[in-house]
Amino acid sequence: MADDDQPDHENPSETDKHIKLDRAASALSNHRTQLYFDVAETCWPLIYCSEYNISFWGMEKVHPFDAGKWGRVYEFLKEAGMIRDDTTVRPREASADDLMIVHPKRYLDSLKWSITVAGITEVPPVALLPNFLVQRKVLRPFRYQTGGSILAGKLALERGWAVNIGGGFHHCSANHGGGFCAYADITLAIKFAFEYCGISKAMIIDLDAHQGNGHERDFMTDDRVYILDIYNRGIYPHDGYAKRGITRKVELQHFTEDSQYLELVRRHVEGALNEFTPDLVVYNAGTDILDGDPLGMLSISAQGIIERDQIVFQKVRTRSIPIMMVTSGGYQRSTARIIADSLLNLRAVDLISSEAAENAPLVDPGPLSSKALLKSRSDGEGWFSKLRRNCATSTRSSTQEDFDDPTELNEGAETGMPRAVSEDLGRRNRKDTEID
Template sequence: MSSEEPNLYFEIREDQWPLVYDDKYNVSFFGLERFHVFDSKKWGNVIRRLKESGLITEDHIVHPMEAQKDHLRVVHTKKYLNSLKWSSNVALIAEVPVIACLPNVWVQHSYLRPMRLQTGGSVLAGKLALDRGWAINVGGGFHHCSGDRGGGFCPYADITLLIKYLIMFKLIRNAMIVDLDAHQGNGYQRDFIDVAEVYIMDVYNRNIYPKDREAKRAIRRKVELGNKVEDLEYIRKVRRNLKEALAEFQPDILVYNAGTDILDADPLGHMNISEIGVVKRDEFIFEICKERHIPVVMLTSGGYLKKSARVIAESIMNLNRKGLIGRERNGKF
C-alpha cells in the first residue's frame, strides 16, 4: 500500500460514537437515481431521523476516508478496477442502463465515489468495533461484489476488505460474517472459499438473486428460507443457528450484514418480516455479542422500501435504549 494514500484507520475522539457516515454517501445522478429501485438517499435519511430524535448530533458522527486504488487493490484485481473506467460495465453492476451513455468522469463522481467512501467507512468501522466493542457503518454491506466482479448494485467488496484489513494489520486472527440480508452474500463468499479463518452464516431467500451455487461452498451455516417467511419462523431460525454457530466457532469480530430487504412488501426480498421483527433481529445480534464479549460491526446493506431508513433508525434507537450501543457500551473487550 502506498504511503501517499491516506490510512483508512484513524483515532476518533472520546465523545464521538463509532457511528460512521458522510453526506457524500448519498447518490445524486442528475435525477436519474429516481428511476432505480434503490433509495439513493436512504443513508442520509437514517442520520436525519437519528438527529431529529435527539439521539445524536453532528459531533457524534465519524466521517470516513474514501477508499483509494491502493486500498482497493488489497482485494480487487487490477483488471476489475480498470473495468470500472467503462460506464457500460458500471451500468451492469448498478442495473441502471442509462449510465452506459454517460461520461465515465460523471459516473465516477456521482456513483462510484460515494461507494468508495462507504467502503472506506466499512473498513474504519471494523477497526472501531475492536476499539469500542461495537460500530455501525450507516452504509456499506456490498455483499454481491468479490475481488474480480461486481453485481447486484455492489461495485466494491467492502466486507472482504474490512476483514482482510484487520487480518493484514494483525488486529484479528479470524472473523464471523452473519449475513441477514434477504439475498445470498455471494461476493465475499467467493473471496473466502476454503478460508478456515472466516466463518460464514447466511440466512436468505433461496428463490431470489443470486442463486450462486459456487459461492455457497463458502457458507459454513446455511439457512435457506422461502418466499413470504414471517417473524416467528425467521427469528427462531436466526437465534438457533447463531447460537449453534458460536458454539462451533469463536470469532475475534462479528461482521453483521443487516439488510432491511426482509421487510414485508420489499420489492426484491419477497419476505414478510415486520418492522418490529427487524428491530428485534438487530437487538438479538447485539445482545449475544455483548454477552459473549464479541466486537460487532453492523453494515446496513440492502433495503428497497422508503420506510427502510425509518426502520434502521428505530432499530439503532432501540439498541441505545437497551444499552447495547452508546457511551456506556464503549470500551475495548
C-alpha cells in the first residue's frame, strides 16, 4: 500500500479497538470541561471570537488558506444587522485535558516541536519559530476554534441548530494532523455529545472539496457514526485507508459544475437520512468547492454553495434533527462573503432563527466604576496598554505552561513597538484624544 493507505499506526485487532473505546469512555467519565456552558437565550447559536484569526508577521500568507476569513465572515454578518457582539457566543479555548479525550499525549507532545506544526500547516517558515510563539500564534487559534466546535454540538442539541464560524479540521485524526488541521474538532464535538449530552448516534455530512480522512479514521469502527463524504477524488489527501470509514462515498471529478453537484447533494443527503436517523448532524460546509479554488479544483458557483447549504439544512431540519455547521476549507478571499451570504439566506428562508436574539435590546454598559475603568485600561488593546503590559511582564520568567496565555511575549515584536507607540502617542496627543 502507498503511505496514505496505511493506518495511523499498526492495524488494530477487534479486541484492541474495544479496549481503546473503553479507555476513551473512561477518560470522558472522569473529565470535567469548561467548554460546555449555559448560553443566554438572547444570543444566536453562532459561535465566534477574535482569537480564531491567525496572524504571524505575514507567514500565514505562504499557505493559500485565508487565515483571517473567520473574522471577515463575522464582520459581514454584523454589517448585515444579523448579529451583534452581545448576541454572539464566545467560546473558550480547549485545554490539554479536553484535547486528550481524543488525542494521545504523544500527539500533543509532538506539537511542541515547531517543525511538526510547520508540516501540519504547510508553512515551512514556522519550523524556524520558537515553539512558544507557535503555540500562541498558530495553535491557540486552532484550540479556540476547537472549543467552538465542541460547544456547537451542545447548542445544536438545545436550540436545533448551531454554527461555529470556524472549525472543520477534518484532516486531523487522533494521531495525526495535516492539511492545516492540528486538532480533530469534529471527532471531539461528537465524542463530547455522546458523553455529556447523552446522544447515541451521529452523522457527519462532509461537503468540503477534500476527503475528510481525519474523522473517517477516528470513527472507522464506530457504528454509532454515519459518514457521508462528497469530495474531489483527484486531490489531497488520497487516503485509501480512511475511505474504509466512509458509509456513503461520492467521488467527484475535477471541474464538476452546479447542476450535477447539487443533484448529487440532494440525492445522497436524502439517502443518508433515510438509511440512518442520527441524534445530531455535523455539517462540514467547506467552501473550497468554489469555482477557481486553487486546491478544490471544482467549479461550483457562489449561488451553488448557498443552495447547497440550504438543501442540507432543509433536509435535516424538516426531520427535526439538530444540526451543527463548521466552515472548514475555502482558499479564496471571496469565500468569507459567500459564507456570510449563505447564513443570511438560511435566516431569510427561516431555516435558522432566534426570536430572542432578534429582539434582544441593545446592551448599555453604563458608566464604568473607577475600578472597572482601570481594569478595562489594563486589558485594553491600545498601544499604551500594550506598552504597560510589556513593561510589567518584562522581568517575569519565560517558562510557562504549554496551554497558558503567554503574556510574557514581547508584544512590541508583534506590533512594531516602541517606535509605533511613540509615533501613535504623538499623533493622539496632538489631537487631544484619549489613548485607550
